[in-house]
Amino acid sequence: MRVVLEEGTRWPSGVDPEMLARRRLASLPFVVVGLTRGEVDERWLALCDVAVDDGHPALARIEENLAARPVTCATLALLLRGQQRLSVDEGLVAESAAYSVLQSGSEFADWRAAHPVRRARDEGPRVHVARDADTLTVTFTRPQRLNALDAQMRDELVEALTLAGLDPTIGAVTLRAEGRAFCAGGDLDEFGSRADPATAHVVRLERSVGRVLARVGARTTAHVHGACMGSGAELAAFAGRVVAAEDTEIALPEVGLGLVPGAGGTVSLPRRIGRLRTAWLAFSGWPIGAVTARDWGLVDEIVPAQRGT
Numbered sequence: 001m002r003v004v005l006e007e008g009t010r011w012p013s014g015v016d017p018e019m020l021a022r023r024r025l026a027s028l029p030f031v032v033v034g035l036t037r038g039e040v041d042e043r044w045l046a047l048c049d050v051a052v053d054d055g056h057p058a059l060a061r062i063e064e065n066l067a068a069r070p071v072t073c074a075t076l077a078l079l080l081r082g083q084q085r086l087s088v089d090e091g092l093v094a095e096s097a098a099y100s101v102l103q104s105g106s107e108f109a110d111w112r113a114a115h116p117v118r119r120a121r122d123e124g125p126r127v128h129v130a131r132d133a134d135t136l137t138v139t140f141t142r143p144q145r146l147n148a149l150d151a152q153m154r155d156e157l158v159e160a161l162t163l164a165g166l167d168p169t170i171g172a173v174t175l176r177a178e179g180r181a182f183c184a185g186g187d188l189d190e191f192g193s194r195a196d197p198a199t200a201h202v203v204r205l206e207r208s209v210g211r212v213l214a215r216v217g218a219r220t221t222a223h224v225h226g227a228c229m230g231s232g233a234e235l236a237a238f239a240g241r242v243v244a245a246e247d248t249e250i251a252l253p254e255v256g257l258g259l260v261p262g263a264g265g266t267v268s269l270p271r272r273i274g275r276l277r278t279a280w281l282a283f284s285g286w287p288i289g290a291v292t293a294r295d296w297g298l299v300d301e302i303v304p305a306q307r308g309t
Helices: 017-024 058-068 070-083 088-103 106-114 151-166 197-206 209-215 231-236 265-273 275-284 290-296
Strands: 002-006 033-037 050-053 127-132 135-140 172-177 220-224 227-229 241-245 249-251 301-303
Touching (some): 033 058, 050 058, 058 070, 058 275, 070 088, 070 106, 070 265, 088 197, 135 151, 209 265, 227 231, 231 265, 241 290, 265 275
Parallel strands (some): 033 050, 135 172, 172 220, 220 241, 227 249, 241 301
Antiparallel strands (some): 127 135
């Protein structure tokens, strides 16, 4: 559903927009797209699942995704509508359930069929952990694959961050990455590798990086650079402070794969930048740079890019 919001359009008096959205839209499986023209009364935006300036190039991406992947988009809309009423843990359960359902759907199957799995695998550790006084530094060490998050990296991160959560002498946690990207997202060769999405749902919750990172988020600083896509952006958003290099590029591309964010992004990003900006990123897959990310609140500080990364 497309709604055009013109500048100066008045909101009806005596109507609570949040209450109206909860009562009338919460469970309806369609997407309300608000096309904004100039400054609009923000109360109208409570009724929208995603809002975009009419004429912005991201609009074409949103329309393409809505046409090609309607089930995925409706699932994302329903998920984001409900997240604001859930705790972090409850939100992660809801996201994982939605992700698993879509993994068994035709839209993801179409993407998987068009992108054959590469059989060659890289060896070696995915994470390096070092301690200096009361600071634990966790570094992604898969630069040859742009630090794509695979099952091995996930498990190593859970182990390291669990340690940080259990050790009261660790006062600060730092997340970094080797190479020219912080994290280019999930390892696409592993997407859909489990034949049983229900089992994948349970495994995802048992080994949730987002959950353990949220536990130590207040004392965590994420240093991001280069590509910070999908799970990279989702996990960084759990950190209490995010420092971005000037070359940082952030995007949520999952809808294009027939999926919703699955590393906690529908939980972490709305808590930093709100539901509608999270939806803008997720429905469009459109990348933003460090300056926009800082203006939105997804990044707290911008620093010069490091040469040779």
